[in-house]
Amino acid sequence: MSRVGKTPIPIPAGVEVKLSGKILSVKGPKGMLTREIPDVFEIRLEPGLVAIKPKALDPELSPLHGLNRRLIANMVEGVTKGFTKELEIQGVGFKGAVQGRKAIFTLGYSSPVEMDVPAGIEIKITENVNIVVSGLDKQCVGDFTARIRSYYPAEPYKGKGIRYKGEYIKRKVGKTVA
Secondary structure: HHHHHHHHEEEOOEEEEEOOOEEEEEEOOEEEEEEEEOEEEEEEEEOEEEEEEOOOOHHHHHHHHHHHHOOOOHHHHHHHEEEEEEEEOOOOOOEEEEEOOOOEEEEEOOOOOEEEEEOOOEEEEEOOOOEEEEOOOHHHHHHHHHHHOOOOOOOOOOOOOEEEEOOOOOOOOOOOOO
């Protein structure tokens, strides 16, 4: 059995967890999330706690046990606090803007890059260079920020591009003229 998977998940006040068949739904003050639980696991709902355990003791299920426990814990955290990731744009003339459900980035290409913002994700751009992506689902927030960053990852020579806030880019020395 997984050490991570053994620990029960505490349910804070104001959060409601329901299990109908294989679908686990978590409803809280910020919204509602649902996830399908694999057949090999059993969910126990107790007052103030949720526990997950495998139906059979199989060593191959140990990593999945911990993973599914963490996914459920992230659902509980998402409907109570939510998740946030921050990005920075660096470079002369590089900027971003939000127009409705579209994010538009000017990154030195011949035309601006436009992205549709998925449902359940909020994006705010301040001072044209600070991007804050927030939402209930940790996986969606992380995926969307990674997609934004992939348009122009920070390069090592001048440091321009899109980076996570606080990310350190190891700089390289450029060519010298002899």
